[in-house]
Amino acid sequence: MHIIDDILRYQSLSIVGLEKNTGKTECLKYVLERLPLEHKRIAVTSIGIDGETTDQVTRTQKPEITLRQGMYFGTSEMHYRQRRLVSELIDVSDVNTSLGRVVTARALTQGKILLSGPSSGPALRRWMSDMRRLGIDLVIIDGALSRLSSASPAVSQSMILATGAAYSANMTTLVNKTAFVVELINLPLTSDDQLQRLTPIDKGVWAIDRDGTLRELNGVTALSQELRFEGMEQCQTLYVAGALVDGFVEKVRKNRALRQVELVVRDFTKVFATPQQVHLFNKCGGRMTVLQHSHLIAVTVNPTSPSGYVLDSHTLCSRLSQAINLPVYDLLNE
Amino acid sequence: MLLKNVIDSPCGLRFVLDQLELQSGYARRWLLDRPMMTNADEIEATYGMLHRFVDMMQCIDVTRLNTLRFKLQALKDIRTTIANLAHSATLDDIELFEVKHLAILATDVARLMDEQGMTDVIEIPDLAPVITILDPDGMKIATFYVYDSYCAELRELRSQMRQHPDQQDDLLLQASELEEGVRRDLSRQLHPWAAAIEQAQVALAQIDVCLAKAQQIRQMGMCFPGLSMTEGSTYHAMFHPQVREALATAGRDFQPVDISYGLSPTLITGANMGGKTVVLKTLTLCQYLFQFGFGIPAAKAQIAVKDEVYFCIGDEQSVERGLSSFAAEMKNIDRVIQASRTDSRILALIDEPARTTNPTEGAALVTALLRLMQDRPVSLVMTTHYDIEPGHARCLRVKGFENGTMDYSLVEVHDGEVPHEALNIAQSLGIDTEWLTLARTLLSH
Numbered sequence: 077m078h079i080i081d082d083i084l085r086y087q088s089l090s091i092v093g094l095e096k097n098t099g100k101t102e103c104l105k106y107v108l109e110r111l112p113l114e115h116k117r118i119a120v121t122s123i124g125i126d127g128e129t130t131d132q133v134t135r136t137q138k139p140e141i142t143l144r145q146g147m148y149f150g151t152s153e154m155h156y157r158q159r160r161l162v163s164e165l166i167d168v169s170d171v172n173t174s175l176g177r178v179v180t181a182r183a184l185t186q187g188k189i190l191l192s193g194p195s196s197g198p199a200l201r202r203w204m205s206d207m208r209r210l211g212i213d214l215v216i217i218d219g220a221l222s223r224l225s226s227a228s229p230a231v232s233q234s235m236i237l238a239t240g241a242a243y244s245a246n247m248t249t250l251v252n253k254t255a256f257v258v259e260l261i262n263l264p265l266t267s268d269d270q271l272q273r274l275t276p277i278d279k280g281v282w283a284i285d286r287d288g289t290l291r292e293l294n295g296v297t298a299l300s301q302e303l304r305f306e307g308m309e310q311c312q313t314l315y316v317a318g319a320l321v322d323g324f325v326e327k328v329r330k331n332r333a334l335r336q337v338e339l340v341v342r343d344f345t346k347v348f349a350t351p352q353q354v355h356l357f358n359k360c361g362g363r364m365t366v367l368q369h370s371h372l373i374a375v376t377v378n379p380t381s382p383s384g385y386v387l388d389s390h391t392l393c394s395r396l397s398q399a400i401n402l403p404v405y406d407l408l409n410e
Numbered sequence: 411m412l413l414k415n416v417i418d419s420p421c422g423l424r425f426v427l428d429q430l431e432l433q434s435g436y437a438r439r440w441l442l443d444r445p446m447m448t449n450a451d452e453i454e455a456t457y458g459m460l461h462r463f464v465d466m467m468q469c470i471d472v473t474r475l476n477t478l479r480f481k482l483q484a485l486k487d488i489r490t491t492i493a494n495l496a497h498s499a500t501l502d503d504i505e506l507f508e509v510k511h512l513a514i515l516a517t518d519v520a521r522l523m524d525e526q527g528m529t530d531v532i533e534i535p536d537l538a539p540v541i542t543i544l545d546p547d548g549m550k551i552a553t554f555y556v557y558d559s560y561c562a563e564l565r566e567l568r569s570q571m572r573q574h575p576d577q578q579d580d581l582l583l584q585a586s587e588l589e590e591g592v593r594r595d596l597s598r599q600l601h602p603w604a605a606a607i608e609q610a611q612v613a614l615a616q617i618d619v620c621l622a623k624a625q626q627i628r629q630m631g632m633c634f635p636g637l638s639m640t641e642g643s644t645y646h647a648m649f650h651p652q653v654r655e656a657l658a659t660a661g662r663d664f665q666p667v668d669i670s671y672g673l674s675p676t677l678i679t680g681a682n683m684g685g686k687t688v689v690l691k692t693l694t695l696c697q698y699l700f701q702f703g704f705g706i707p708a709a710k711a712q713i714a715v716k717d718e719v720y721f722c723i724g725d726e727q728s729v730e731r732g733l734s735s736f737a738a739e740m741k742n743i744d745r746v747i748q749a750s751r752t753d754s755r756i757l758a759l760i761d762e763p764a765r766t767t768n769p770t771e772g773a774a775l776v777t778a779l780l781r782l783m784q785d786r787p788v789s790l791v792m793t794t795h796y797d798i799e800p801g802h803a804r805c806l807r808v809k810g811f812e813n814g815t816m817d818y819s820l821v822e823v824h825d826g827e828v829p830h831e832a833l834n835i836a837q838s839l840g841i842d843t844e845w846l847t848l849a850r851t852l853l854s855h
Contacts, residue, residue, distance in 0.1 A: 153504055156503075156504065157502065160578075160579070160582055162555065162568055162571070162582075162585070163555060164553050164554065165503055165555060168486070168504060168511075170435070170486075179504060182553075186575050186578070187582070
């Protein structure tokens with residue numbers, strides 16, 4: 077399957093699920109079973125809810141992952157001690173989790189391990205740069221339940237999104253909701269020039285005028301209720317460094333001067349606006365772009381919801397695939 | 411008295427520590443746990459060691475120095491593991507990894523130090539036997555697991571595991587018992603090395619600290635102090651690093667100061683904004699730096715060893731402790747007086763005592779304090795604005811405003827008379843003329 081070839085083109089991959097039971101772990105297993113290990117060094121870790129040994133929502137044991145001989149992995153001291161494989165310790169890091177420090181090891185036999193890696197974005201990035209120093213070619217991150225931030229382009233270059241009946245049992249809703257997330261993930265990059273100017277800015281709301289002047293809009297925060305734009309006639313681009321919410325998008329849309337504006341956000345994980353607002357904004361002539369882009373490799377579906385409801389796998393795959401213009405896989409029923 | 415107990419002294423010690431470029435977190439913790447040295451020989455030995463590092467840094471090539479620093483970054487705090495080993499506990503894989511990692515690191519650093527001819531400066535115990543125990547295949551890399559070579563039976567089980575993944579759970583169980591036996595055996599073999607491993611860890615921290623101190627001496631233009639043979643200290647061109655940096659940011663220069671003091675009290679007078687408090691701060695800072703073995707921010711210094719250092723600065727945190735500023739100050743000075751009744755060698759630096767009370771009683775308190783301290787083993791350096799009878803005290807005065815600029819140098823004067831420049835200085839600050847004119851009128855009556 078092309079997924080694997082696609083994955084190998086990047087140095088990092090995160091696998092995230094839109095909801096519990098959307099088949100994220102199945103997807104991880106699928107990938108781990110098929111990656112070629114002859115010429116590639118592959119490391120896997122997870123970003124989990126801190127201290128989670130059993131799932132906080134369903135009270136079920138977190139699944140153990142089967143690793144193949146030669147794979148590298150990062151997990152907490154506690155889960156390392158409970159490993160069910162023979163492995164060689166490579167590093168004990170300073171990255172702490174509530175289950176102890178994150179240790180890195182290489183599997184010497186096939187076997188099972190509970191993954192509980194760094195629990196914050198910066199710690200994960202630190203661990204990943206350690207991996208690069210160790211000569212690892214590809215890092216795979218088991219993302220957290222409904223925490224898309226672990227798939228942020230700041231962390232990983234590529235991603236696989238798992239969705240399914242657990243996210244919504246109504247096929248139309250499921251397709252629309254998933255398509256919206258995909259739409260955000262696929263937001264285009266802004267121009268090189270703006271990329272360079274805006275990337276270093278990590279807070280505030282900024283405007284770039286037609287003559288190229290970059291100015292901070294004082295007193296405007298993307299969250300404030302009493303948002304008022306004045307003197308925006310010359311404004312060509314608006315940049316929101318933090319979270320982008322509904323109210324802001326609506327105010328921008330309703331401002332005549334900002335009809336054709338380019339609205340830049342850092343990456344798709346910063347968009348908290350609803351599909352309705354985003355689509356209205358686009359319809360009125362606005363355009364959304366990002367500073368960092370993560371490559372979406374595929375979407376996988378689990379047509380079975382935990383309550384037992386089953387959607388038709390074939391119909392779901394084809395409808396979703398049509399909506400997002402990307403391959404969609406049902407890994408269980410392949 | 412540990413370094414961590416005095417690091418937040420208002421003299422600015424934390425600033426100097428924060429400027430140290432330490433490579434490992436463990437070295438910082440180790441440094442903060444150092445006791446203040448009060449033994450002259452120990453202080454001399456510490457500076458002797460530091461001298462060797464400064465010399466080394468002058469001739470070492472940059473790549474080697476960076477390699478050494480990079481190695482030291484890998485130094486981890488494994489005190490818990492060492493303690494377990496010393497108590498004959500069986501170490502787990504992670505702990506055995508830590509021991510091996512440290513042993514290899516210590517050997518690497520020892521080799522680098524040897525190349526620089528520094529083996530006699532800080533002794534790093536030879537941990538080669540520890541490496542041999544934990545590296546049965548002689549791979550010389552800092553990774554660890556219970557190697558197949560430790561036990562033939564284990565090797566067999568693992569090869570079966572690879573051939574029959576379906577029986578893995580059973581085989582793993584059998585293997586884990588064998589592994590535990592190996593770990594028990596390894597821990598027994600390592601047990602006698604616990605002390606040497608700990609010593610190696612400390613030696614690496616010490617090297618990290620010495621490198622950082624030596625670097626700081628060069629960067630800040632600090633000096634190596636001489637040991638004073640009397641109870642007094644002398645400084646030439648002394649400066650306060652933090653104040654100097656703040657001034658530099660504002661585009662101004664710090665004017666270094668010469669000062670000396672002995673056992674009889676020293677009284678510093680001078681105009682407001684004349685840098686009197688900064689002098690006391692710097693003296694305190696230098697004393698601590700000296701007794702913790704750092705470079706001294708001066709061109710030249712002869713410093714006397716003290717058992718206790720007291721720095722009493724007017725309004726320190728009195729409000730937080732629920733005391734009035736006067737009460738807090740009195741209590742602080744009281745501690746100095748109580749300590750002066752013992753045999754301890756004391757340095758007391760007191761900034762404008764009794765300044766918050768009425769001048770009549772204030773002056774009386776200050777005069778009495780001078781007289782009281784005169785014959786005690788206390789080096790007292792005190793600033794004041796009060797006109798007092800100095801008695802046997804030595805009087806220093808800030809030169810003060812001359813031709814519109816402030817001269818911060820200290821000159822010896824033979825009376826305790828204080829300068830009357832407050833109004834001129836206020837005027838130069840652009841303070842309300844009506845107020846100042848009225849004050850002048852009142853003064854002339």
